[in-house]
Amino acid sequence: MGRDPGRWRLPTRLLNICLAALCRGGSLDAAESVLVDAIRLGLPPDVVTYNTLLAAHCRAAGLEAGFAVVGRMREAGVDPDAVTYNSLIAGAARRGLPVHALDLFDEMLRSGIAPDSWSYNALMHCLFRSGHPEDAYRVFADMTEKGIAPCSTTYNTLLDGLFRAGYAMNAYSMFRYLQRSGLPVGIVTYNTMINGLCRSGKVGYARMVLRELGMTEHVPNVVTYTAVMKCCFRYGRFEQGLDTFLSLLDKGYISDVFPYCTVISALVKQGRMEEANTYCNLMVKNGSRLDSVCYNTLIHLRCQEGKLDDAFELVTMMEEGGLESDEYTFAILVNGLCKMGHIEAAEKQLCYMEMRGMQSNVVAYNSVVDALCKSKEVDAAIRLLQCMKLKDDFTYTTLVHGLCRVGRYHMASKFLRICLHEGNSVLASAKRAVISGLRSSGFKNDVRKLRIALNMAKLLRP
Structure with missing residues (x-):
């Protein structure tokens, strides 16, 4: 007797929902086990099943892992579709492989699979990020010639790519064109413009766009304010940056530690340690969950103040909280020890760092080389240099x-x-x-x- 296709449709859909949930949670091994059990029970995976796994493997392990899933698809008699190729092109974009992305796009066309707007978006994103803005713009032109309607993501990709390529005013002109044409201009577009203009030093234009945003139905969010705040700090407008941060607090927009870290880092660079400490205490008081970036900022602050015991206590708290100290953490600690004249303790940190597989931390090694040279221990500095991998x-x-x-x-x-x-x-x-x-x-x-x-x-x- 033949199987009724309708009988299997709902279980396969449930399988796909389960796999998607496991992949989103980073449980790829569990997702693979579920797929094996499903096949053993006679539940046939479909193209959505494999696309779900392919996207997750591409994100976790790179393009080769994605190609391996395509091989499994074909062995199971499941043909790739546009979503399959979109995930592979996105994987190539993440790895900065524009040639691979173009080859995949060509293979897609040769296979008779029609690209959709996401195919073009992923390819443009890859080309912009890899430093090929002219090629990216040609892809956009090809997209419009083929009659594929751009979406808001398409325009946001173009704007971000133009900023990254150094064409800030071209991006600004395109933004005005979108507004005049009644095309989609949402909060993501405004954030892209404000952030890009700030990075390009067009502070006046950024403030103009920010004022316009305030007159629309879109509500500025933490990304908007953080972009403005970083811009103010970058161009020496510290009081304006602090005012922006306080506006974030007043409006209840701060949901993570990044804005805190931004303002604390700016204050530390200005030598305003007391204010930086105040915001550190406020961050903890408001219940913000500290991440490794935040811990490194706090450790740097304590080292700048010469409070090395507090800095090492923060490292202990960080690791007890399930976060691992990284190369930046060690660079901060080693530099702090060297500045306080504790060269021997700094060298012990280098040994501990090497045990953790961080021999490429050139910043930490340079701090010790500098300290040894300043102490006229040049022979020890030479020996250390000869041990350095980089x-x-x-x-x-x-x-x-x-x-x-x-x-x-x-x-x-x-x-x-x-x-x-x-x-x-x-x-x-x-x-x-x-x-x-x-x-x-x-x-x-x-x-x-x-x-x-x-x-x-x-x-x-x-």
């Missing part, structure tokens, strides 16, 4: 200056040449110090070698 311009500049400070110009010249050979550079002041020191010490041959190396580095620099 080095940057600051690493070599610090060491070269440190060696010059103790009169070891020959060694400074050697590390400067190594630095240039590795494709790094040092500050002009360090170069001058080495050349001057070599001359005064009579190392004429070393001066000649160094000048050759400097000239070669100029020629090879892209």
Whole structure:
């Protein structure tokens, strides 16, 4: 007897709802187990089932994991559809792979699958984010030629992409066109405009759009105010930024810690520690749940004040709360210890950091190299540099200056040449110090070698 298709439609739909819930919660293994059990019981998965898993695998593990799900689809006799390709193109966008995204779009067309607005949106997003605004705009033109109606996401993608490509006024002109044409302009569009104009330094235009938003039926949200607040802080309008933050508080818009972290960081940079502490206490009092970014901000604040015991206590609280200290946390702690003269304790933190697999934390290593050089322990600084997996311009500049400070110009010249050979550079002041020191010490041959190396580095620099 044949199966009645209607008999299986509802269970498959329930299977898909269950898988979607598990995938949203990050329980991919559980979702896969449920699928295996469903197939064992004779419940056939459909294209929605596989698309749900494909999107989740792409987000969790990348494009290759998504292709693996496509292979399983085909083995099960389920053909990919537009949603399948949209998820793959979105996966390529997340990884910054524009060539892969274009190949997938072409494969979609060759397979006879008609792209929808989301296909074009995902492809434009990928091209904009990968630094190909002209190609992204051509995709938009192709979309309109094919008669596919753009949606609000399409226009928001275009606006954001134009800002990222440095075409702020083009984005502003498009925004005005949307308004004149009666096309969809919602709160997301306004936020995109305000944030993009702020990032581009067009503060006056951003304030104009913000005022216009206040005259519409759309209600400004935390994203709107946070964008304005960050803009004020970036361009030195600290009191305006604080006023914006207080407006957030008064209107009850603050639902997370990000606005708090923004204002606290700005105050710390200004050296206004007492005010920063006040907002820290207010944040905790209001019951905001601290995340790793917030903890790092607070740890930085305590280190700036020289309260290292409080900083380490915050690290303990952070880890007891289920959050792991990251590379930024260690960089803050190591830098704080070095500034207070506790170099040995800073080196112990480096060891602990290496045990956690963070040997690439160049900022933390640079802090210790700098502290050792300032203490005239240049041999220890050299040993540490030789253990570093990654080095940057600051690493070599610090060491070269440190060696010059103790009169070891020959060694400074050697590390400067190594630095240039590795494709790094040092500050002009360090170069001058080495050349001057070599001359005064009579190392004429070393001066000649160094000048050759400097000239070669100029020629090879892209």
